[in-house]
Amino acid sequence: MGIPVFILAGLLVHFVFLASIFDIYFSSPLVHGMTPQQTPLPPPAKRLVLFVADGLRADSLFELNSNNTPQNNGSWGISHTRVPTESRPGHVALIAGFYEDVSAVAKGWKENPVEFDSVFNESKYTWSWGSPDILPMFAKGATGDHVYTFCYTAESEDFGAQDATKLDTWVFDHVKSFFNSSRSNQTLFSALNEEKVVLFLHLLGIDTNGHAHRPYSKEYKENIRKVDEGVKEIVSMLESFYGNDGKTAYILTSDHGMTDWGSHGAGHPSETLTPLIAWGAGVNYPQKVTSQLFEDNFLKEWKLENLKRMDVNQADIAPLMASLIGVPFPLNSVGTLPLEYLNNSNHFKAESMFTNALQVLEQFKVTKHMVKKKNMSLKKIIAVPLSDSEQINFLKKARVYIQQQKYNEAVSLCKTLINLALEGLSYYHTYDRLFLGLSIALSFVGWTTYVILVIIKTHTNLIKATRNNNKVGWKFAEISVFSMYAGLRVIQDPAANLWSFPIGQSLGFLLICILGIELLVFSFFYRSTLTVGLLVFAGWPVITQLWIQAKRTTLIWTLLCVLLAVFPLMPVVGREPNIPLVVAAGLTTLLISCFSLASFSRSKNKYQSKEDLKVYFYQMFSIALSTYVVSSTHNSLKNKQGLPVFNQIISWTTLASSSALPLLSPTLLFQRLFSILLSLMATYLLLSTGYEALFPLVLSGLMLVWIQMEQEALQHYGLSLKPKLAVFNFAYATDITQFRQLHLDDIRRSFFFVFFIVTAFFGTGNIASVNSFDPASVYCFLTVFSPFIMGGLLLLKVVIPFLLVSCAFEAVQVTTQLSSKRYSKCCISALHFFFLVKDYGSWLDIGTSISHYVLVMSLTIFMMLMNGLAQLLTTKRLELSRRTKHHST
Template sequence: MLLFFTLGLLIHFVFFASIFDIYFTSPLVHGMTPQFTPLPPPARRLVLFVADGLRADALYELDENGTSRAPFIRNIIMHEGSWGISHTRVPTESRPGHVALIAGFYEDVSAVAKGWKENPVEFDSLFNESKYTWSWGSPDILPMFAKGASGDHVYTYSYDAKREDFGAQDATKLDTWVFDNVKDFFHHARNNQSLFSKINEEKIVFFLHLLGIDTNGHAHRPSSRDYKDNIKKVDDGVKEIVSMFNHFYGNDGKTTFIFTSDHGMTDWGSHGAGHPSETLTPLVTWGAGIKYPQRVSAQQFDDAFLKEWRLENWKRLDVNQADIAPLMTSLIGVPFPLNSVGILPVDYLNNTDLFKAESMFTNAVQILEQFKVKMTQKKEVTLPFLFTPFKLLSDSKQFNILRKARSYIKHRKFDEVVSLCKELIHLALKGLSYYHTYDRFFLGVNVVIGFVGWISYASLLIIKSHSNLIKGVSKEVKKPSHLLPCSFVAIGILVAFFLLIQACPWKYYVYGLLPVPIWYAVLREFQVIQDLVASVLTYPLSHFVGYLLAFTLGIEVLVLSFFYRYMLTAGLTAFAAWPFLTRLWTRAKMTSLSWTFFSLLLAVFPLMPVVGRKPDISLVMGAGLLVLLLSLCVVTSLMKRKDSFIKEELLVHLLQVLSTVLSMYVVYSTQSSLLRKQGLPLMNQIISWATLASSLVVPLLSSPVLFQRLFSILLSLMSTYLLLSTGYEALFPLVLSFLMFVWINIEQETLQQSGVCCKQKLTSIQFSYNTDITQFRQLYLDDIRRAFFLVFFLVTAFFGTGNIASINSFDLASVYCFLTVFSPFMMGALMMWKILIPFVLVMCAFEAVQLTTQLSSKSLFLIVLVISDIMALHFFFLVKDYGSWLDIGTRQLLACTAWLFMYISASPNRLWMLTDPGLDLNLLHAIRACISHYVIVMSMTIFLVFLNGLAQLLTTKKLRLCGKPKSHFM
């Protein structure tokens, strides 16, 4: 069986890796010729202000007194420049947003999976094409454009990351630091001849990254006074910088200013998804080469924003975020970034029609260059008779469009040039996507064939080795024909030869050849298949169809729950009715009523708003009081006992009571301190970390008797969970655990109802590390239900409060009891632990279910594996490589990894898989401010190995405070 687990692990790692090669390869190509407009640019220098996390409405709207929060920017809109909305593409995060702004393309997931702060893949940018670039701001953003830039001409000035303190008194100091350092820089330049000559060159860029608004938004939310006052601070700072530039350069009229944002922010202080508050960002431009304000009587936009902002009379020019990069390059006359897919917004330009037409033509040629390189690369590695070119943009059509555009320029038909070039750009972009996904169908078919084969083999193994379904059906065992292995060897050789002559990457050989041995293993069990068919035919057709429909419905509910949380409510409501649809109600009325009550109570959570949107500290304190009440009940029951180990047990539970009281105090005290803007008290921080560390040790001091150990685990983990909670989610582990306790009882009742004699009472069963229950019994049909319950509870543990399903609800306030200084790795690790605590509780309860039902963990694992793989196959067809991290990651959660945490949950040997020393680093990169749902899942599945091993450790390990080890527990 260990060999099967090992092979299964390897096979599924291949399925996991295939997603990267099918959906998440980098679309970037190299080898293009730089393209630039052959006419003099209007500006010598460009100043780019990026107010991180600034919503469009927050900048443009008037306050309650009818005045603007940014009077200088509003004056620019009305008297000096052009304005509009920059429509960002999800995921609305800082890195993708800045890449779109400065490099002109929308960063793909494969790049983010390889790194975050620096360039994980080589790409060209405005900064790289400039003569010199100076940048000031966050250490998280600036380095990724400096590293990899050709030559030594991109200079960065960053503050210490410790300045990003969400509990600090004033986050506007992040922006003040930038403005002050820019002023000092120019003051220093007057006395430094070398620097002075550099900043008087042409084709130079100054980049000011302003993080204060984003920090205040996360800490206090966009509706707060802090966020709005920060906008005023930024407006004042921009006014001073503009004045300084004009004075320094003698008002030469050769400076262009662009003010925008990388992304917006939701009302609850987060970003990452596609809500308009996140995707609508401001764009205000003025200076050299920028069109002056245009008064209009009507606009093309239907939304109500213009009237709310009282800007309906000033022409609004909207762009896509990637369009800003070609706009900036055309203004200072540098080559367009080689990988840019932005379309030049010519309406912003105040220049001759010839300049606009030539710039648009250059933009089209630059994107067409990418298309040509991509087509050539794909054509070189594809057999001629298998290569299908992109028909909408043939060589002749390219030539005709370019020739016609040149003719229009010659005859001064500039509007026709712009229109024709836009058509060429759209066709080239479609062609880029076509060739980028050229191999997707071939790879997808191979993975699906392998997936189906694996599911079939696992199902046959269950039937053959762990059930009585086919026992006695077949009277003789037929040996497989020698023709079968020869046929599969021939198929493998043909596949390998086909890949070889196309010079495919080595990974393609893995995906193409993997289905061959899998299906060989399936067809070797042809006798089992025959016996299964014969056995099924002996059952009434209505029973078979009924079981199949129930199983299919259950799978679909689980799949839909990944998109619609209320499906968990539907499933839990069905669970509540389950005892009344069976004979359980007549056998165990109190247990059935308890099951129904807690199922319905748990069903409420998926209907509530996702965690983070509406914090309520009183609910956290209420949950703490319930934990205290539960602790006191346990202590009272212990005091009634009369055994020699009562003192040690009492000490353990008193420690847990003290831990709960301290957690409640820290939550309340920290909240009060942050409201007063006094930061996180050091003592609170020490208590929080000590509570987190002790929560994994204290349960090991308690008795290994089943319910006593489970209660101890719950009480210890709840202390940490309270410290990480901001609202109603603090109640979730309590309700989930109570349902788990009832599940343990009700599963033993169902086992007795089916006629299996239970060897021990629940009150006397102990967790033991060496317990071996594989000899107890074979699988019954009802064990499929048990496996389904486990899968459902695991999904509920993850999605019940919206922590994973709504990754955009991530609230930094959840970790304020531990730290407030921005530390993405540490904050992400704490948030991940909070998310996984309910999962650990389910795993610990499942350890008890296996004991009480005398069920083999190996056999149940196989059922769970089949269920999760069916779900994974379903999700495989829903994977997409665009959208928010939520859109991408949700489909990946099962497509690549659901099988793994199910695999670990039932496997008796888990810790052996923890062999990768890079797992922690991968996890930390994945959690980076909860930005990449996809990467979180990618790392989390491996991390779950540790958590499930921890669940087994928490239930079976026993530590002694003093004295000799116990030989028996009551």
């Protein structure tokens, strides 16, 4: 297999591995073909008003205004959300009653990968006001023309706006205007007075202020007060409009909470605990209690220990809303009706719960039929409850209880049936998981085996000695050799060209390899592990006696390893922006640039020219400009003056030019790497808010010393052709290493590279969780909410240190005479994380397991892609018209 084909095959295989967990663990739960189920008794309410305060934490509401919130007139509790705690899945759970799979979240906020049913779709009419990111997806999923949306512009969602409460004020004002205009529009007036009407008010201001100013800020708390006042005004207006007919039900809740540092997406309690307050028609009045037991201590903090707290899962709210206005339960809902919230007869409650059981059972039957159709052998191995006869017996018994007015028994039986049906749904939904998981695991092993065999055959003489003309025998020999030597002695003595390591040494090396891999795995859970690793790296020259021949370089190496080891000990999230540190990083970069430029100017190198110096001066100017823009932007936002247009233009211009400028610089090793650092650093500064701005400087310094240390290692281990780094030119570095054999140090270099890559990812934060993303990082580029642009900028910030390490490793490969095209890097730890993926337990555990596997697979894919990008950045040069003639070597 040729090298390009091999690389493409590797990319394809790893993309399949990456996508596999979503097909195995997180495929869409939606099925179609169910019969709608509706409670046969008259509902208590004609209309429902749903207030969703986006990004509202339970503690923020109940602590701030517990004496004035509507729980004095209704029931209250906490709605427990699931990860990812984002707006789209939160609203889908609230309104459609099911938890959207992870892949659907990646599709965006406006696009529905699969059409789904919702309370809005089942209503007679639904009018909604709010964000253009949320409302359209429920209108697109509705059948017919009865779901109407009124949205403000996307540009209104500005984190840098002077007052984000205007988003909520816009909603309240437009609702009032809408009802006022209906008095002169008979068609609209009649529609508003129909039954089964839903009014949805999406209030985004709290979320926007939380991102911009943090949940403990006065802006966030003031926004909650404004929402509280606005809700009171809307309730008063609606009661007046409908003549106080007592037929309006109200629900106030949130799609997700928010961390103290102004983000969401993971499973921290501040993100998963959201308020639920219900009042009005069909809703219970507040129930007085003497004591309540909950694991948390919130009741005392909120001074609500005497009012009964009734917690629900977020998906339970959809059947509650459906029951209040008498519409069919959403077809894919997995929620269980919270009867404690209902103020109605026991007969109505029993009938509603019976309807709930029928609706979930319908999903169970359709899912079972689909799986049996796909797996014909299922009939022989089926071992779950709820056979057809058991379903009939449950339903008959529950119906008899209702007829005999044994409503409590009927409710209890229906809850049991719902739980069994949900168990069955989970069983059938995960029926193929074991087979698919084993297939992927075997594929991991097979691919790793193949790659190691390719390395052995290409870079060692081990297999050549056993090869003969018998193809079957040859294949058996390959497998035998792999079993005996792979991982133990894939290292060749460069002098003797024979495998000469004793078995004890080989086993010791294998143990070291396993410990190294587990160290990398451990670092995903505890970042301080990287500090331990870097401190061990600091002592590497001493252990190997390298320090004897390179004392000065060793001293610098040790110092930079210790400095870099500090970063994993710094706080991951929750830190306040520290712009002076970013400015300090920019000024330090300029200072280093001046010294480096002076050094380049003094060197008698025939490739140096005035045009080259102009490139460096422009890059230094970009660093200075980026430093100014960061300081200016955050001062402007702090004063609530918005993002200056000039700053925004400079930021995007710097980003656009950062990839091209290094290609204009000389291809001499240190000059090209220095140019790459300056360009990437200019962009990184614009994406920094604190100490992380210093990280690329320390990392790049260590990478440059690493290149020099590897040169010293060449001589230490007796390898010839040690190039002079001062005059080494990437452009003329031909692949003279086609006969190069592997040796022990190559495995160590590979491990160093992977360790530095992991350090580049986790050195300044735990990006395994999206809730560590600080929106302030992108404020120099935009403040208007745009999830994909913001996500792309976040990814760029993560990739920049990654790219610095990749470019350094490219230099290590070519200067140590190891072909980059034939040097394979296997991420065996990916298999480890594959078995750690889970869809059960706490939502934090689930989210962490997904993100870890995605990260480690992305690392493997990125290492392949970055290898090509690093070669481009280091070896290619854009030749512009020059007055100075350049000579080749």
